[in-house]
Amino acid sequence: MSNDIKYIVVDKFDHQLLSEAARLHIEHLSYRSFITLFGNKFMVELYKDILADKLGFFIFALEDGHVCGFVLGCINSKQLFNIIARKFIKYFMIIFPRIILNPQIIPKLFETLFYVNKENTNVESELIVIVTDINHRSTGVGKQLVSVLDQEFLKHGVHQYKVTVHDEMKKSNNFYVKNGMKLSANFMMYGVKWNMYINQLE
Numbered sequence: 637m638s639n640d641i642k643y644i645v646v647d648k649f650d651h652q653l654l655s656e657a658a659r660l661h662i663e664h665l666s667y668r669s670f671i672t673l674f675g676n677k678f679m680v681e682l683y684k685d686i687l688a689d690k691l692g693f694f695i696f697a698l699e700d701g702h703v704c705g706f707v708l709g710c711i712n713s714k715q716l717f718n719i720i721a722r723k724f725i726k727y728f729m730i731i732f733p734r735i736i737l738n739p740q741i742i743p744k745l746f747e748t749l750f751y752v753n754k755e756n757t758n759v760e761s762e763l764i765v766i767v768t769d770i771n772h773r774s775t776g777v778g779k780q781l782v783s784v785l786d787q788e789f790l791k792h793g794v795h796q797y798k799v800t801v802h803d804e805m806k807k808s809n810n811f812y813v814k815n816g817m818k819l820s821a822n823f824m825m826y827g828v829k830w831n832m833y834i835n836q837l838e
């Protein structure tokens with residue numbers, strides 16, 4: 637693990653950090669993720685509202701003040717839908733031009749908004765996304781992000797959380813297993829198989 641990397645917990649809006657996180661999210665997960673299609677502004681607004689509603693927090697791995705990895709933890713991911721519903725006009729204005737250009741994304745949009753129902757679990761807290769920059773992979777940054785996330789969840793009184801990932805993303809599935817998460821269920825979304833893991837904290 638690099639000694640030059642600092643790990644910080646962020647639960648308040650910081651434009652620079654959130655837009656660097658959105659860039660990483662879009663750059664490294666667009667081939668698998670759907671909401672990244674809506675672009676940097678959409679992602680930053682969503683992150684910002686999650687923090688404003690005290691629904692979650694980020695752990696950033698910083699090198700020279702710049703984000704080289706992050707994880708977003710959410711206390712209750714069912715509430716994510718409420719954020720978008722409550723500020724529907726704001727989000728609609730951002731995504732509308734992309735829907736016009738690409739109307740076939742509408743069914744996926746509905747699937748995404750209601751995806752928590754597919755999981756069939758009572759576990760409310762969730763690791764929403766974790767990404768490390770390509771130049772920092774396999775140096776322990778991901779493991780450290782999960783470790784700080786776990787401590788932060790515990791501080792919030794959360795003793796278990798879930799994470800979902802495409803079955804095909806073998807490296808990410810292995811990463812979760814190596815970091816203590818146990819496979820709990822599978823479900824289908826966007827026509828592909830997803831795995832849900834649960835991390836039970838001590």
Ligand SMILES: CC(C)(COP(=O)(O)OP(=O)(O)OC[C@H]1O[C@@H](n2cnc3c(N)ncnc32)[C@H](O)[C@@H]1OP(=O)(O)O)[C@@H](O)C(=O)NCCC(=O)NCCS
Pocket residue numbers: 637664665764765766767768769772773774775776777778779780801805807808810811814
């Ligand atoms: C999944 C992801 C976050 C893992 O991050 P990472 O920073 O590479 O994680 P780590 O370095 O802690 O662990 C990765 C591997 O490096 C190994 N490793 C850790 N420190 C190491 C070191 N100092 N030297 C060599 N290997 C090391 C780990 O044992 C692990 O090995 P494994 O792949 O054989 O299990 C990263 O690959 C990523 O961003 N992927 C794209 C986004 C994604 O798929 N996210 C998950 C879905 S939301």
